[in-house]
Amino acid sequence: MAVYKALTVAGSDSGGGAGIQADIKTFQELGVFGMSVLTALTAQNTNGVHGVFAVPPEFVAQQMEAVLSDLGTDAVKTGMLFDSSIIRTVADKLKEYKVKNYVLDPVMIAKGGAPLLLEEAVAAVKEYLLPLSTVVTPNLPEAEVLTGMKRIETIEEMKEAARILHEGGALNVVIKGGHGTGPQVTDLLYDGDTFIEITADRFDTPHTHGTGCTFAAAIAAGLAQGMSVPDAVKQAKAFITAAITHPLGIGSGHGPTNHWAYNRCEK
Ligand SMILES: Nc1ncnc2c1ncn2[C@@H]1O[C@H](COP(=O)(O)OP(=O)(O)OP(=O)(O)O)[C@@H](O)[C@H]1O
Numbered sequence: 001m002a003v004y005k006a007l008t009v010a011g012s013d014s015g016g017g018a019g020i021q022a023d024i025k026t027f028q029e030l031g032v033f034g035m036s037v038l039t040a041l042t043a044q045n046t047n048g049v050h051g052v053f054a055v056p057p058e059f060v061a062q063q064m065e066a067v068l069s070d071l072g073t074d075a076v077k078t079g080m081l082f083d084s085s086i087i088r089t090v091a092d093k094l095k096e097y098k099v100k101n102y103v104l105d106p107v108m109i110a111k112g113g114a115p116l117l118l119e120e121a122v123a124a125v126k127e128y129l130l131p132l133s134t135v136v137t138p139n140l141p142e143a144e145v146l147t148g149m150k151r152i153e154t155i156e157e158m159k160e161a162a163r164i165l166h167e168g169g170a171l172n173v174v175i176k177g178g179h180g181t182g183p184q185v186t187d188l189l190y191d192g193d194t195f196i197e198i199t200a201d202r203f204d205t206p207h208t209h210g211t212g213c214t215f216a217a218a219i220a221a222g223l224a225q226g227m228s229v230p231d232a233v234k235q236a237k238a239f240i241t242a243a244i245t246h247p248l249g250i251g252s253g254h255g256p257t258n259h260w261a262y263n264r265c266e267k
């Protein structure tokens with residue numbers, strides 16, 4: 001049996017719905033061996049982020065070396081990276097170990113408004129990570145920050161943002177529509193040539209904590225198994241849609257999605 005491996009480089013969510021915990025659960029459900037490099041610890045629950053404890057960049061490097069020099073990986077996903085020194089460290093290691101299949105989730109702000117990426121680090125994401133990425137997966141506010149566009153709401157504006165990020169070095173761009181409005185939620189995939197719109201009904205729920213992490217981890221799992229980018233993105237959309245539409249209903253705020261649903265609930 002072939003064993004496929006994926007590595008998440010991200011922050012820990014003590015509440016278990018986002019970050020490293022969401023990624024590992026997603027890898028497991030999609031049949032990929034999950035590994036993790038922690039960039040920060042958050043004291044977090046469904047009501048928000050109560051504290052952040054960043055890992056020194058030297059220790060982030062040590063974790064990446066430990067994993068990549070021994071186990072290796074078929075894909076890497078990055079999430080919360082917090083500051084520019086961690087970003088440079090991660091970029092150096094991705095290059096040193098010639099990582100293929102890199103999914104960049106440019107996590108910036110948690111649902112309650114807490115910063116998960118310092119402002120000083122935005123330029124480093126663009127300079128060091130975007131050009132290495134196989135797929136970048138910004139939500140609408142993140143796409144605005146990365147492109148400098150004032151407003152991204154319509155499909156035409158999403159297409160323009162995707163073009164800018166592709167020119168910035170990403171091989172493929174997925175602009176996620178979760179922060180939009182209307183009865184449907186559309187994610188837009190662009191490979192520099194063709195646009196693919198992937199649409200689902202918008203599910204009315206407060207339990208959307210960690211949707212972005214889960215979606216990006218699912219893309220990484222598909223790529224690790226040798227799927228094409230469009231197939232991995234479509235599978236990820238099906239995975240997150242199942243996770244959102246079968247809520248667990250736990251916690252008093254924005255609860256986690258249901259990572260079991262894709263494999264165990266009726267679609
Ligand atoms: N209410 C919803 N109903 C159905 N799908 C949704 C809903 N909200 C988000 N999604 C889907 O979830 C995925 C993540 O999108 P979203 O824009 O929420 O990411 P995000 O803001 O980065 O998430 P987070 O920061 O909470 O982890 C996308 O595929 C999006 O289409």
Ligand SMILES: Cc1ncc(CO)c(N)n1
Nearest residue numbers: 011012013018019080110
């Ligand atoms: C650790 C962590 N990473 C990412 C997010 C974004 O959902 C979060 N809330 N917490």
